[in-house]
Amino acid sequence: MRRGGGELETEVADRAAPVVAEAADKLPDGGTLVVVSHGGTIRTTIGRLLGLEPMSWEALGGLSNCCWSVLGEGGRGWRLLEHNAGSLPEPVLGDDV
Template sequence: MTRLIVWRHGNTDWNAANRVQGQTDVELNALGRQQAVDAAEILVKLKPDAIVASDLKRASDTAAALGALTGLSIGYDKRLRERWFGAWQGLTMPEVAERHPEQHARWTAGQEVGGDVETLEDLGKRVADGLRDAAAEAPAGGTVVVATHGAAARQGIGHLLGWPVEQLRTLRALQNCHWVELTRDDKRGWQLAAYNVGPFSDRPVPPPV
């Protein structure tokens, strides 16, 4: 049975300000760097066989904290990047609501946003493809840790599991430096073993953007 850990990056100043990051390359802040270290001290106990990360700094630097403890080199995959939010990137959510009210209303309702925002279908497919290839890095029965982003993680695992958008909306957003555990075997395919696992469970949840 292969185990896949899908790990959201640590906190950034844009998370703290409720600002849409998308594929803007925002770095971890001091809290995020500490979160990465604390989470890595838990994840290292899972004895990962491989670590793969989005190439955006907030994810790759999060992965580096685990790499430092395991001695594993980190693979990078652009398919694991966050959703492309187009003109929303850099705006706070109140600013999005003011400047793009129709798009914001569709986003709030869980619908496709339109405009230059990446579709949920495209996001789910590209991230799931990256997750499958990452999982293949482990030997049979091994464990792979993937450092990625909030919206990317949720949509990617949903695509792997074959869940409709409506079912995915029942999952709370991943907290910074929390993760999802998936397992796969030949008989049952992909299964969700755990969700939103990690330290800092009492902290507010920044939106997965």
């Protein structure tokens, strides 16, 4: 159902997931892609990349402000490694410790 006349979640995922997948395909081996967006867009994109049915996307839960998710891509496709994380993984780039 359209909320307030906006896009359906599936329409958001249809636009966003291919952009993320294409950018990830262009990364060098071991590269990192950072995607910044609204929590709803991130959730639907993750759901689409993981191959989940749209009715299951709500199970991922919302993404809190200033938090992130980490996905990895392997031989069998995308995997959700972290979701709604709020602390930086070690080592943090730029730290001279």
